[in-house]
Amino acid sequence: MIIDAVIKRDRLLITSLRGKIGRWMKLLIPDIVDKITAKAIKDAK
Known part of the structure; x- marks a missing residue:
């Protein structure tokens, strides 16, 4: 998936x-x- 995204030049x-x-x-x-x-951020601290 990562290689396909790089080839397509996807940013996300x-x-x-x-x-x-x-x-x-x-x-x-x-x-x-x-x-x-x-x-979730508050509970993680």
């Missing part, structure tokens, strides 16, 4: 299903995704 490669779903959710419901992300 999302490899996991979780990442792909998150990207679509960010387009549809950005406020909720931001809250989830902020909580």
